[in-house]
Amino acid sequence: MNAEAPRTLSETWRAAARAAALVAIDPVGLGGASLRAAAGPVRDRWLAWLRHLLPEGTPFRRAPAGIDDDRLLGGLDLVATLQAGRPVIGRGILAEADGGIVVIAMAERLPGAVAGRLASVLDGRAVRLEREGLAATLETHLGIVALDEGREADERPPDALLDRLAFLIDLTAVSHRETGDPGIDPAAIAAARARLSSVAVSDARLEALCGSAAAVAIASLRAPILALRAARALAALDGRGEVTDEDVAEAFRLVLAPRARAFPPPPPQEGEDETEAPPDEADRGDQTPPPDDPPGADEMPQDQGPEETEERPLTAEELQNLVLEAAEAILPEDLLAQLRAGMSGLKTTRTRGETGARARPGVGGRPAGSRPGEPRRGARLDLVSTLRAAAPWQPLRTRGRDPGAGGPRVAVRREDFRVGVRKPTIRRTTIFAVDASGSSALNRLAEAKGAVELLLAECYVRRDRVALVAFRNRDAELVLEPTRSLARAKKALAGLAGGGATPLARGIDAALACADGVRRKGEDPAIVLLTDGKTNIGRSGEPGREAAREDALAAAGEARAGGIVALVVDISRAGQPLAREIAAAMGARYLALPYADAATLSSAVAAALPAQRG
Amino acid sequence: MRQVYPFSAIVGQDEMKLALEIAAVDQSVGGVLVFGDRGTGKSTAVRALAGLLPPMKVVEHCPYNCDPAKPRGECPSCAARQAAGASFTAVEVPVPVVDLPLGATEDRVVGALDLERAITKGEKAFEAGLLARAHRGFLYIDEVNLLEDHLVDLLLDVAASGENVVEREGLSVRHPARFVLVGSGNPEEGELRPQLLDRFGLSVDVKTPVDIPTRVSIVRRRDAFERDPAGFIAHYADADTRLRQRIAAARGRLPETIVSEAALEAAARLCVALGTDGLRGEITLIRAARALAALEGVEEVGLATLRAVAPLALRHRLRRNPLDDAGSGVRVERALAEVIPAEVLAS
Numbered sequence: 001m002n003a004e005a006p007r008t009l010s011e012t013w014r015a016a017a018r019a020a021a022l023v024a025i026d027p028v029g030l031g032g033a034s035l036r037a038a039a040g041p042v043r044d045r046w047l048a049w050l051r052h053l054l055p056e057g058t059p060f061r062r063a064p065a066g067i068d069d070d071r072l073l074g075g076l077d078l079v080a081t082l083q084a085g086r087p088v089i090g091r092g093i094l095a096e097a098d099g100g101i102v103v104i105a106m107a108e109r110l111p112g113a114v115a116g117r118l119a120s121v122l123d124g125r126a127v128r129l130e131r132e133g134l135a136a137t138l139e140t141h142l143g144i145v146a147l148d149e150g151r152e153a154d155e156r157p158p159d160a161l162l163d164r165l166a167f168l169i170d171l172t173a174v175s176h177r178e179t180g181d182p183g184i185d186p187a188a189i190a191a192a193r194a195r196l197s198s199v200a201v202s203d204a205r206l207e208a209l210c211g212s213a214a215a216v217a218i219a220s221l222r223a224p225i226l227a228l229r230a231a232r233a234l235a236a237l238d239g240r241g242e243v244t245d246e247d248v249a250e251a252f253r254l255v256l257a258p259r260a261r262a263f264p265p266p267p268p269q270e271g272e273d274e275t276e277a278p279p280d281e282a283d284r285g286d287q288t289p290p291p292d293d294p295p296g297a298d299e300m301p302q303d304q305g306p307e308e309t310e311e312r313p314l315t316a317e318e319l320q321n322l323v324l325e326a327a328e329a330i331l332p333e334d335l336l337a338q339l340r341a342g343m344s345g346l347k348t349t350r351t352r353g354e355t356g357a358r359a360r361p362g363v364g365g366r367p368a369g370s371r372p373g374e375p376r377r378g379a380r381l382d383l384v385s386t387l388r389a390a391a392p393w394q395p396l397r398t399r400g401r402d403p404g405a406g407g408p409r410v411a412v413r414r415e416d417f418r419v420g421v422r423k424p425t426i427r428r429t430t431i432f433a434v435d436a437s438g439s440s441a442l443n444r445l446a447e448a449k450g451a452v453e454l455l456l457a458e459c460y461v462r463r464d465r466v467a468l469v470a471f472r473n474r475d476a477e478l479v480l481e482p483t484r485s486l487a488r489a490k491k492a493l494a495g496l497a498g499g500g501a502t503p504l505a506r507g508i509d510a511a512l513a514c515a516d517g518v519r520r521k522g523e524d525p526a527i528v529l530l531t532d533g534k535t536n537i538g539r540s541g542e543p544g545r546e547a548a549r550e551d552a553l554a555a556a557g558e559a560r561a562g563g564i565v566a567l568v569v570d571i572s573r574a575g576q577p578l579a580r581e582i583a584a585a586m587g588a589r590y591l592a593l594p595y596a597d598a599a600t601l602s603s604a605v606a607a608a609l610p611a612q613r614g
Numbered sequence: 615m616r617q618v619y620p621f622s623a624i625v626g627q628d629e630m631k632l633a634l635e636i637a638a639v640d641q642s643v644g645g646v647l648v649f650g651d652r653g654t655g656k657s658t659a660v661r662a663l664a665g666l667l668p669p670m671k672v673v674e675h676c677p678y679n680c681d682p683a684k685p686r687g688e689c690p691s692c693a694a695r696q697a698a699g700a701s702f703t704a705v706e707v708p709v710p711v712v713d714l715p716l717g718a719t720e721d722r723v724v725g726a727l728d729l730e731r732a733i734t735k736g737e738k739a740f741e742a743g744l745l746a747r748a749h750r751g752f753l754y755i756d757e758v759n760l761l762e763d764h765l766v767d768l769l770l771d772v773a774a775s776g777e778n779v780v781e782r783e784g785l786s787v788r789h790p791a792r793f794v795l796v797g798s799g800n801p802e803e804g805e806l807r808p809q810l811l812d813r814f815g816l817s818v819d820v821k822t823p824v825d826i827p828t829r830v831s832i833v834r835r836r837d838a839f840e841r842d843p844a845g846f847i848a849h850y851a852d853a854d855t856r857l858r859q860r861i862a863a864a865r866g867r868l869p870e871t872i873v874s875e876a877a878l879e880a881a882a883r884l885c886v887a888l889g890t891d892g893l894r895g896e897i898t899l900i901r902a903a904r905a906l907a908a909l910e911g912v913e914e915v916g917l918a919t920l921r922a923v924a925p926l927a928l929r930h931r932l933r934r935n936p937l938d939d940a941g942s943g944v945r946v947e948r949a950l951a952e953v954i955p956a957e958v959l960a961s
Contacts, residue, residue, distance in 0.1 A: 073717045116716050120716060130722040130723070131722060133730075159802070223653075225833055391736070394736045
């Protein structure tokens with residue numbers, strides 16, 4: 001890539017550069033990569049490296065996260081339509097990039113709806129266009145590179161997209177001094193592309209990939225399939241016709257390790273149960289096929305490479321253990337923390353801490369018809385409506401015109417112009433900050449939980465979201481990230497324990513941090529603080545009633561400065577002066593609900609907070 | 615044209631397959647919602663469904679798939695032909711399974727002024743949309759929970775009335791649009807509006823399989839399919855054919871399949887126990903049970919059949935009780951254990 005003096009490449013970079021090579025070999029099969037890094041030389045270098053490896057002339061398009069359907073999927077091409085005098089399809093970026101790569105900028109802000117569109121194009125390998133009077137299926141084979149500039153753990157591209165991309169690369173810790181050419185020749189890529197379709201994989205290795213994916217608790221079945229394709233591409237890159245154990249290990253490192261949700265269990269000891277162990281060669285035959293399986297048709301005949309070479313090949317289990325042993329060193333460090341938080345084993349649902357996919361409001365709101373008017377001041381021309389408005393007049397307007405003469409075939413006049421009307425959707429996210437300390441007796445906590453669930457049940461009809469911060473002992477914790485999912489909320493609430501001291505200031509701080517995140521996403525936060533006001537832990541985490549009180553008031557002042565809509569619900573048996581003070585400092589409404597049950601609480605909150613705008 | 619993964623090659627996910635087979639036997643069960651984890655082959659299964667449906671007869675050249683056996687003139691096209699005294703020929707076509715992709719615009723869904731004819735000839739003509747194409751067939755929405763609200767409203771309206779009424783751009787058109795709504799999605803990306811949820815006859819909760827042999831088997835088949843689609847499809851062609859015949863036979867048996875008094879009563883008690891709103895749940899439950907009995911070649915719907923389809927037909931109709939932590943599937947099971955105890959089944 002460059003002629004600079006050789007330097008020490010970081011291991012992360014080396015792996016990322018290998019991943020780029022694999023994307024260049026099989027962009028469609030591997031789906032592409034997500035690239036987490038700040039905008040800068042490292043990221044640019046990786047993209048340049050990928051381009052360098054791709055065959056000449058490969059489309060390489062860039063799309064912003066806020067792209068609209070016209071540009072993404074395609075629609076009516078106005079200029080061509082007017083010239084030709086018949087509807088002409090304008091291709092979107094995806095169809096234009098057929099055979100190449102689409103780079104999504106700021107993918108951490110990609111709306112869930114756009115991710116859904118990308119996912120369906122990646123899956124179907126075609127853009128199915130049903131838009132603006134046009135119906136077409138445009139073959140679209142492409143890979144996607146999602147640029148992720150997220151800083152917080154929860155700022156990342158939607159899971160619907162990540163699930164389909166083979167490589168989740170994180171270059172945030174790589175310095176540009178550690179980057180460079182790891183020694184892959186574009187000619188090798190071209191050769192590998194040609195060889196790819198004939199690379200064979202033994203059954204044992206396929207099983208090892210599936211088994212090791214399960215051992216690190218990766219639920220999605222796309223992951224082992226992507227890893228399998230990566231292993232094939234690795235073999236092809238090396239000029240081999242068969243996947244080796246090393247390919248399997250590297251595919252694990254590149255594809256599966258970044259998705260790991262648990263450390264692999266220790267290898268089974270003598271006498272330990274072996275239910276978790278993957279089947280080895282011998283008992284593969286009596287795998288129970290589903291009852292409605294066609295007899296004898298368990299699997300397709302596999303492309304068996306030359307298997308019995310010099311020494312005995314490793315069994316699936318041996319290989320899997322080998323892979324996993326090597327893997328432990330490279331698994332993400334925060335995995336331990338996640339494990340402690342109770343994540344282990346094969347989970348089929350996402351747990352708190354990994355997040356991303358949210359249906360976000362469409363940029364600029366949802367379309368709500370069109371009206372006559374000119375496309376000015378941000379109003380966008382509604383092509384189809386304009387043409388439809390012009391259509392009935394065509395015979396009249398073009399009458400007497402010499403058909404041979406130049407000029408547009410379709411006469412569109414100013415009065416035909418229609419502009420799209422969009423209804424802005426500003427979503428409200430209600431953040432509950434719940435005092436889970438011992439002083440707010442446990443039954444109050446249960447009521448608070450119930451109120452949150454009731455509100456959520458209503459919110460999801462309105463498509464609002466709810467988040468939950470709980471504070472007790474020395475800390476505040478974001479128990480439930482902003483969500484519309486009732487199922488997820490229930491799970492979070494069920495695990496919420498009570499008791500201990502009252503770090504009110506920290507609770508307010510945590511709610512504010514969450515509100516900031518909501519704002520960054522262009523949404524509207526509101527805080528509901530449920531407390532009895534008897535704080536005794538300050539921001540420092542040290543006990544002390546007076547300091548705690550001052551800290552809480554200071555935190556409340558910050559909420560006011562931030563202009564966040566808030567409500568303080570005093571849940572103490574007798575109204576607490578401090579709760580009232582906090583409310584005043586926050587500029588919040590104060591509500592004393594000494595004996596409220598969940599239903600009362602929820603209706604009180606609904607009434608106290610102004611309805612969402614828009 | 616991309617090759618479609620064969621239905622009979624799908625590993626596991628028995629409940630999802632059952633629901634789709636039931637909908638194929640009796641379209642009046644009213645649609646299937648497949649909700650669940652990512653990468654579980656939801657859309658693969660729905661797309662494979664098209665291969666299982668016996669062909670249907672339609673009026674030739676009718677863009678609305680009119681049934682030749684029905685009174686003529688239900689749609690604008692047939693009405694015009696009737697008025698002109700033209701002949702009606704019946705032709706066999708595959709049952710449509712129409713995709714409603716995300717990003718579809720309203721004019722393509724309901725139909726609109728035919729732009730090409732309007733521009734080139736200055737004619738005002740109606741171009742039928744996806745709803746017309748899906749008439750008497752299936753309308754599939756992947757990621758149904760991401761569908762824009764205004765399209766959802768529109769679908770709700772048409773699904774309820776069975777008729778698509780278009781009043782736009784100076785056009786006034788109405789045509790029949792009765793279709794089976796099939797939706798899939800991942801609940802983590804947002805829940806479905808209760809009104810839309812209610813439109814689905816059956817709902818399936820798919821989970822990622824956790825046992826390793828199944829997972830290996832899924833990956834292996836997927837890989838084999840990708841490497842040699844034609845060979846893979848040929849390999850499962852027999853199994854798919856048998857399934858298609860089974861569905862065709864079940865359709866034939868359906869009118870003769872009766873529902874026992876005991877099953878009717880149990881269905882009613884089940885719905886009361888679960889507090890499902892309205893009669894829709896009960897009717898769907900009976901229809902689904904009848905379709906399953908027909909599939910199994912049983913002449914009379916008994917309690918066992920009813921039990922097998924009850925979770926499919928009822929789990930999405932329970933009134934949400936946020937304070938009940940149990941999933942809706944568990945609640946249905948609980949009610950089932952009460953209404954149809956195991957000892958009754960055994961006897």
